[in-house]
Amino acid sequence: MQPPALRHDTPRRWPLWCAVAALALAAFLLFRPKHDAPTAARREPAAAQKRSGYVNRTQWRARAAHPAEPAPEAPSISGTVYDLTGAPLAGAAVSATTFEVAGNFPTTASSVQTDGDGRFELRVPNGTYNLVGNKEGYGPTMAIAHSGDDLALVLPRSGVVKGHVYNERKEPITRFTVDVIALSPDSTAALAPLSSKRFEGPDGAFHIDQLPGWAVILRVTASDYAPAFSSLVHTKADETRDVELTLTSGCALTGTVRDERGAPVAGVFLDAEARHSAGVASQGSMDAASEAQSDLDGRFRLEHVPAGEILVRGYAGGYATSTASVQISGCDDLAPIDLVMSAGGSIAGVVRGSDGKPAAGVRLMASHRSIGFVNTVTDAEGRYRIEQLPPVLVRLELIDTAQRTVVHVGVKDGETVEQNLALLAKGSGEIRGRVTSGGEPLRGLQVQVVCNQADSGLDMHYLTTGGDGTYRATDLPDGTYMVFVSSTMRASSAHVRGGSVAEVNLDLVEQPKPADAAVVPASATNH
Template sequence: MHLPTNQKKPFFRSPAGWATLGTMPVLALGAFLLWPSATPSHAADAQDASAPDARAKYVNRGLFSSGSEEPGEEQAKLITGRVYSIDGQPLAGVQVSATSFAIAGNLPTTVASLDTDAEGRFEMRLADGSYQLVANKGGYGPSFVPAQTGDTVSMVLTKSGVVQGRVLDADRAPMQRFVIDVLTAAPDSFAAPMPLFSKRFEGTNGAFEVDQLPAWPVVIRATAVDHAPAFSPPVYIEKPGDTRDIELQLGDGCVLEGTVKDGAGRPLVDVFVDAEARFPGGVSEVSMEAAARAESDEQGRFRIEHGPSGKVVLRGYDGEHAPSTLVVEVANCQPSKPLDLVMSGGGSIAGVARKGDGTPLPGARLTLMQRAIGFVNVIADEEGEFRFDSIPPGNTRLELLYGHQRTSTSVRVEEGAVTERDITIHPAGQGEIRGRITANGTPLAGVQVLVAANRGRTEGLDIRYPVTDKDGLYKLSGLPEGHYAVNVVTSAKTEGVQVEEGQVAVLDLDIAAPQKTSARDEAE
């Protein structure tokens, strides 16, 4: 079943007041702060045999080191953690996969995958940079979190509901070979999330079943060779074990032909072009990767077979320009305007990374994130100065990393301009938050806790990441006074607490306890 292109209601509206800033439960903090099978994907099986081989010169800028993406001894670092069930038990045999953006900035690609040990632990050695992790195990909802090398990022899995159904062709005959992906939504100011589940199905009746669904709304996508993708409406199964039936119908889709040019109108060769379907979201539109790709030829021409209809986003990547975007309405496979994708130089962001006292922070790590670019990382120089170039126009999220503390803020990039923006690690105070993280009373060791305060539009979000000890205890000292949201990362458990100067605030969280519902949520 296809979503009507004239649908006026938001494509995503989460239960209990979650706007789908939520690519993961930690982003449920958005309501408070206005912030934001792990089996390898088989989506390539759904491509045409003529799909491009990514010869274009795109460079993955999500790595802090330059050169090869293969981690050498001098640049490889670890991401470690544990995976728990919602009742606090370590989960063995959970597949944890890491993705980066090696092909295109909006196209997550798996770079590593492993299984947790008998104690639910994992240790992943990766090139120094930014990644997205997803954890999958049959019968459990997947867990998803962005991470930097050096982080400890434990994850929590809940029991899953089940989606079952059939995939049909345009004549309503059962498809015999197809791929099912579980997709989640994120606003364009965040990196494109990887599929939470991906599996190839084969048979004579077009049947499929997915028993790995998260605790927030998702979209089920079906793809197959020589067909356009089909997207379900948002699916949310609140109770573990409940079943939802859906039917997806694949059609031929549309041929999207056009030309890639530079700013002077000259054709560009070897530009990687992919297509996304665009849907209305809770607070803005969201994009879903449509498994349709091409590469421009010597005349700059590209041809995407079996592309989506409705509102379509075309993105181009070549490594010499900023990632560039063209949005077009496609009705009855007729685009509303010529498909001339103009590759631009984009804009820049430059500034100084500073400590809380205003002094420069040399060697600081800074990350940009946006759907078109994935992650872009730089390291500040000896004077704390940093610069990002070839960034697409629009809103981009900038983060400054310093130990277990981050400052996150939104920056508007303008075409051909340099946006000056200093960013400061928030100063220390005399307050403290401490507590214990449990699941049905069982202490959770090695769990990352996100503690965040909104310091305003100019100063951004003050984010800190303590990790629980062997007894499930966490402690965060040196906090300025203010109101903080405390979230057990990758769980839905978030509560607020007031910190007073020179005082200790105690907040215990049990991830298995029902989430408190605010009056605002009940009103919605």
């Protein structure tokens, strides 16, 4: 995954670390829908699949003041949906998803429609969620939101993709679903389809008019077939693209799930992901629409798996996520998969505020495609610990109101990695500016001001535009910053040196076109 193409209002050259930072910022999802909806999470699994014992760790568990009292009600997630002119959009669908079944298996927590003023409110348990905003004829967008957030989603007008779906004999598929998928890096939680639509007809034709302003992949699923994936597709609002997709029956993957002692593990929820390249240096995974559960002997069988590089993931209570990789070029002589479940590794440390003192009650969020969101809160001494993590590079975010720090931590199986975090000390610099659309000010948009502070991690500041479209980030340390407008492709750079003031104005009408790589908007990756 590559960062979005940027329009620089300050110096055009961006240091090499910016590309790394933009990639690191990438953080956001929903999956194979089984019904018509503008956006939908993956279907609910069978009752047997729910018995894996997997625990959803996306929530922050609030404690009551007294044991006999109920926990306080979680603050809602609210916001406004706009079009690119800055007008509020009524009747737009906004969905929030969580991970009730598995860390890479998003399920819908709540879904609402915006009112006449474009406003929405999602009442969900206290935690972290993926949001998707959608409306017929508009390009969908997405964001990560925490309970209590109030944010804006901006929907541009959509282009059109039309085409046909056939089987290997060039016969039309008469009933199928098309999902619009954004590819994201592995360090982010699995992304939901931006839109999903079911089609029925004798000629296998489809027509999609809910496409975002960046490159996406179309996924087609149908009963008794492996999913098919398009190449990267990008359309402008006035463009129509033709795409033809062919479904095959795919292959069956079999294997056994064992623990570290070699004993079979029953009841493990398993699914398959297809790996996809997005440019020269980046890859991502997508749901391959195949699920199973291990039997009493630990055996499993995944049907209709597509060709290519496939990741098989296993989820069960008391274990970290386990992943096995297999390359499928044909269905003959596929070796059984041996999936080993373990307790995984841990990340632990002390969190300090910008004053250097241990910070109690501070929220932290770990994310990776295989785990979704894992949240925790520091204790009275500022300590935290996150367990049962797979041996992967985890994105760890310290969340403190409008300022956040992000680092990436390599987890090691069977070990505890010590990772202390701190909010950066205040500086004397400032970045300010105005967000407009065709010259008209936009109110209530979230602006993210982000700087890579090397070993200290990403220093992130969150601001909201006022009635005249202006924003202001103060007390900034020296550094080179990226300024993002949430849920859009607009971004620019600014330099702060010796308490200087930088001005960055952004207009949303001229959305930059991405290169030949799948990208997601800033709000989906930085938040």
